[in-house]
Amino acid sequence: MNALTSLLDDPVITQRVPEATLETLQMVGSSAALTFLLGLPLGLLLHTTSPGGLAPRRALNGVLGVVVNVGRSLPFIILAIAVLPFTRAVVGTTLGWEAAVVPLTLGAVPFFARLVETAVREVDPGKVEAARVMGSTRRTVVTQVLVREALPSLVSGATVTVIALVAYSAMAGAIGAGGLGFLAISYGYQRFETSVMVVCVVLIVVLVQLVQVVGDAVARRLDHR
Known part of the structure; x- marks a missing residue:
């Protein structure tokens, strides 16, 4: 009881934690929306242009594969620092949750694109062939067969991506992105306020669990x- 009272009497926890939680939700929500918007067509294009796809394009597929692999291989914190000039050009600043959306999206799009490619690859080739025999266009096959049949896997991939974005958002706090990660670093670590660190960690864990469920x-x- 005394521990709970102590937490409720801490102005950092009662005032800054709710603000940081909202910033994390805005950060993750905005970057997730952009990731799905960009990553889905990229993943579909990777599958479509692959050998055995609906429109094989070996050169294009190779270039896209290299770009996606490079994007996935970069540690997020390095990526976030490397694109600071681009972030400033797009958002006008390198601080705050709005600025963090840029590197978060750039880091998550290649990750989600590969998950999309894997999901649609698992669709029964017989259903694709049946649709083509019936005269369906490539666009129809992609949207009405591949995406529809792979929808459960796509949702699972989206869930994994959002959870990864939550983790990335916490790391983004190291470069002044705001949110729970920034609060945990600036108060929990640098000012040795263990209670703030614990609260931030618990909230991040709860957020991840809710997304997973x-x-x-x-x-x-x-x-x-």
């Missing part, structure tokens, strides 16, 4: 196999 529930509901 919701994502799993949606994926199961969409899976009619």
Whole structure:
């Protein structure tokens, strides 16, 4: 009881933690939306242009593969620092959660694109061939067969991506991005306020668990196999 009272009497926890939580949600939500918007077509293009795809383009597929692999191989903190000039050009600043959306999106798009490619690759080739025999266009096959059949896997991939973004957002706090990560570093680590660190960690864990539970529930509901 005394520990709880002590937490509630701490102005950092009662005032800054709610603000930091909102910043984390805004950061992750905005970057997740952009990641899905850019990563889905990129993943579909990777699959479509691959050998055996609907429109094989070896050169294009090779270039896209290299770009995606390079994007996935860079540690997030290095990526965030490397794109600071680009972030400033896009957002006008390198501080705050808005600025963090840029490197978060750049880091997550290649990751999600590979998950999309893997998900649509698992679709039964017989269903794709049947649609083509019936005269469906490539766009129709992609949207009505590949995406629809792979929807549960795509939702699972999106869930994994959002969880990764939560982790990335915490790391982004090291470069002044705001959110729970920044609060944990600036108060919990640099000012030795252990209670702030613990609260931030617990909130991040709770957020990840909520995303996982919701994502799993949606994926199961969409899976009619």
